[in-house]
Amino acid sequence: MNDLGLQLRMAVVGTVLFGLYLATALFVSAAFGISLVPVLILSIVLLPAGQYKLGKWLAIRSSGAEEMPEDARFQHVHRMTESLCDDMDMDKPRLMVAKMGVPNAFATGRKGAGVVVVSSELLSLLEDDELEGVIAHELAHLKNRDTITMVLGQSIGTVVSYAVFIVVQLLGDDNPGGFIVAYVASMLANFLVMLFVMAISRYREYVADDDARQYIGSGDPLARALEKISAGAEGRESAVDDSGVNALCIFNADRSLLQQILSTHPPTEKRIERLRN
Template structure:
């Protein structure tokens, strides 16, 4: 019954987040419609209503896809992890293969982070995934505890939790400007050309609704006003809609950690092993040295425990530390996770003796 209630809460929370995402996509589509609506409508068979719907879908899918692509790549790079093979880490590879078989899922890739801080996380796409563990984790845990932690991460992959959380937090990520394609991908010399080209295309597309010559004073004024309306209304809308998503995403993050704890413990048949692992990792964690508001940013938000791979959550070399940040991930208190695992262990023991 508890498991069903938790699943229902997760489903309801995710449904609310997706509804807000769709509302944002519809508003963005309405703002962009004067510029590219006629083009999209022609692709939709000349129907303005179908064109508007297509524009909203393209907007939402495009934004979500960009964020998903960036999150996976950036998290792996931030962890400074190297891929492992059966030859380099035979024991770890065998464990992952055995546990993936028990979970009836594809064997994911495995990587080891060059860090003495014991932690782990899973990052995945819709089709593949990677389990990352630190060298410190491999050293500190017993065999049973390591299996339990790996099972926890495999459950995250099987449930597509990394994908869900990345997509669920995309509005706050836009507010924080976490994924700036042009800034991150383009060489410095190409940026002015790309920005100028984009501005020119934006200006030319405005001819579909401006009722004056584009290069006239009236045309320029209309263009500036229309652009300002899009930026202002879009920004206000983003801020308003992102606010409830922040709290919903934090709730979703905690709920999915509980599910991964529960199902991972059931997978290995030993909830006590995961409880001991959480206790051991929590005991050796350095006290956090960064602003608590940064605790769940990026890598830390995806890890088994929220202190990342760099001692106390420090984010060395992160050029965005001083930037605006919206926290969207939150781990449940370790004590509560351990208590739930102990209750699960008691329940399983009672089932065995019944």
């Protein structure tokens, strides 16, 4: 990714998140009189690791994904993925297929242990070069460790919300309504942190688009794919009601009010414009 503006914005948002995390860890350490080391281990290693494992399993399960066989129906997808992985210097991920109700695709896991899921609706909609653009986009997410980045961000939100809850409870002087106030404050803190996490998610979509463009040699196939995916989703309900899975998809079909506020994807029109420029 060569866009300096995006890199700078990602760096600023990442720094803010890390600052929030470090401040919270220091507070917990001081408040309970325990060493900073176990706090760091719990909040950076154990919590994200658990969320990563559970999130990967839930994404596959909630989408109803099944292994993609290497038969005549899907052989071209496997060969296409192998070629892209050779160019991107990464191991081929597991390929899975799911009936998602709308044309879509997502990647979960990490480089070397990733999974790419494509919907049967997507496979029947796109031309081969357009599908290659989508696969390259998902492989870029794995190569750039985007799932791990998002899990770390969500873990920071969890840690901060717990810390705020504890602080408000300690300052409440056994007020009967203290629990409710602490709970609301913790949810607000988590919401504010997630605004930063969603900002990173939007930037990562641009990065994956740009990486895909570089590896397939042109941005037009992926731009055409996004146009078809967006049009193909109109008037159709996604069979996946897990907001976490929708956030991973190349096109977020979740149009709920909350999703509009906490958007994980930049506007499709802007993505298409950048790919063609």
